[in-house]
Amino acid sequence: xxxxxxxxxxxxxxxxxxxxxxxxxxxxxxxxxxxxxxxxxxxxxxxxxxxxxxxxxxxxxxxxxxxxxxxxxxxxxxxxxxxxxxxxxxxxxxxxxxxxxxxxxxxxxxxxxxxxxxxxxxxxxxxxxxxxxxxxxxxxxxxxxxxxxxxxxxxxxxxxxxxxxxxxxxxxxxxxxxxxxxxxxxxxxxxxxxxxxxxxxxx
Numbered sequence: 001x002x003x004x005x006x007x008x009x010x011x012x013x014x015x016x017x018x019x020x021x022x023x024x025x026x027x028x029x030x031x032x033x034x035x036x037x038x039x040x041x042x043x044x045x046x047x048x049x050x051x052x053x054x055x056x057x058x059x060x061x062x063x064x065x066x067x068x069x070x071x072x073x074x075x076x077x078x079x080x081x082x083x084x085x086x087x088x089x090x091x092x093x094x095x096x097x098x099x100x101x102x103x104x105x106x107x108x109x110x111x112x113x114x115x116x117x118x119x120x121x122x123x124x125x126x127x128x129x130x131x132x133x134x135x136x137x138x139x140x141x142x143x144x145x146x147x148x149x150x151x152x153x154x155x156x157x158x159x160x161x162x163x164x165x166x167x168x169x170x171x172x173x174x175x176x177x178x179x180x181x182x183x184x185x186x187x188x189x190x191x192x193x194x195x196x197x198x199x200x201x202x203x
Contacts, residue, residue, distance in 0.1 A: 058082030059126070061190065064197035068185060071095060074117075075188075075197045079126065087123030089163070092116065093133075093186040093199040094170075098179070099150065111147060112177035114186050116156055119168035126163050130156045130173050132190045135183035136198075143183065145176045 189196030
């Protein structure tokens with residue numbers, strides 16, 4: 001059984017994204033000076049289940065656009081399972097903003113928040129996880145340090161979510177960041193994609 005961990009997701013993102021290039025040694029799931037911030041414990045809910053169509057079916061994706069997309073622009077992807085079943089859908093990073101994290105002593109720390117939407121349109125169901133999203137810093141460093149959402153009602157699901165054709169899921173994902181540095185890209189790199197899809201975050 002194939003397992004997909006955060007480390008594998010980072011490896012996929014960095015190996016396939018040109019921005020990582022010579023900065024691969026800088027890839028980290030920590031942020032400088034983050035010792036006073038709340039640190040999320042690994043959650044079983046963020047691990048794929050054994051009946052996951054992506055894991056069991058060996059889902060692969062067609063390549064995303066070669067150039068980063070604008071926020072709000074949807075990648076219309078297509079996928080194929082190991083058995084040959086096809087599926088289509090869309091993924092979009094809709095918006096970005098910085099928020100003050102709750103109850104943190106370090107005034108320089110911020111939450112880098114993206115709002116994302118994934119839809120399944122036809123064919124085989126897809127299972128989506130928030131861990132496949134990441135932010136790319138100006139240095140090329142990959143930030144995967146996701147935090148507990150300040151408002152669970154508007155958050156992207158933290159548990160694996162199966163989308164059948166005609167279904168969508170949308171919400172916010174918060175990453176630990178710093179006030180003085182804003183990410184330059186948001187990326188989505190699910191297992192089975194030849195490279196991540198990327199969206200430009202305007203400076």
